[in-house]
Amino acid sequence: MSELPERLRKFIWNDRGAPVQKVWDTSSLSSFLACPRYYNWSVLNGWRHASYGTATGFGSAVHEGFEQLEIGKFEGKSKEESLVMAVKFVLENFGKELNLSDDKARGLESCLRAIVWRAEEYWDDNLKLATMPDGTPALEQRFEVPIGDKGHRFSGRIDKIVTIDDRLYIVDFKTTKTSLSDYYFKGFMPNNQIFAYIWACREVLKLPVDGAIIDGVQTGVNFTRFARQVFNVHKDLLDEWYEDTIHHLEISDVYADSGYYPADFTACNNYGGCKFRETCSHSGNQRDMFFEEDFRQQLHADLEETKPMTLEVIDGGTK
């Protein structure tokens, strides 16, 4: 099917010409668990709402700006020098894109404010950045590891690993417009991402992490707020998450083999309502009409590069 170099692709086409996921992450796992039909349309077949605005990459810009601050500090630069480095980096890599944002709470000035205010808030931090065995700072650590014995893999990106009193914690930055309240942080326990990353660190990368820290950043039009919460996770909980995940991935294989992904209507109203709610409310040809008029298809690069020739003649892509 493909003559491209042998590497582990995140998605492949199966013998029936349908996309299948080989390397999972917490986002796709959560989509699958919420509603298999949503997962099939959104993750596997890449259907995006046609009115979906240009992504401004606000979260990435803030994360990368924070990372530049950390690098500056790690290299012994002053706060002011690190700030200039971080702002310059964001201007060069995200400036034009952020200036296109209609949302002032997620534009260039908000992003720069978040970086500057963070330096003021956390320059003298009690979370100390850990160092990797090769001497580099423990920032942006990517992993892709086998999970179970059925050929599945799991990938992720750990923003930062820190020490507190000689104990290791993984840190995940979260940018949000919502208040960093107890209610917000309760959403991270239990949580697939936290459990998956701690599992990967402890069981596969053999890093003895005690838990995870959610490092929250709330951005508004004229302010930025910061709050953190530490989550310690017992081994029993991780073992349970692992067993559950293996079970879910095996079910995903059954769906992939049959080409049938059932809907789960309990998730239709989550997060302001599923984008496919209207589509699911209609049947047959009417459903096709919704796809043609309201959605556009953007397959993952792995699928686009290896697309079987026969798929290109199907009107409006695959579903």
Add this chain to the structure above:
Amino acid sequence: MVKEKEKEITLEIPSELLETDPLVLAEDEKGIQTIVAYLQATRENVRHAEASGKRISKGSATKIAPKKFDKNPLDMLLSET
């Protein structure tokens, strides 16, 4: 007269710099430092406004917070008498 008074208490917004092409601004270290200093000052102003229970707006971010004294103002007055 009123304008002068307003100038004294309001932070100057580096609007021109903020509207500059990001790639051009990225090469202007002095401009970046001006923006950093402006944003650092807005943090102080917003913190002051929040502590006073005021609504956070562009106005409260740019209205310069009153200077904090190192000592309790009452102690200072008493020591001078």
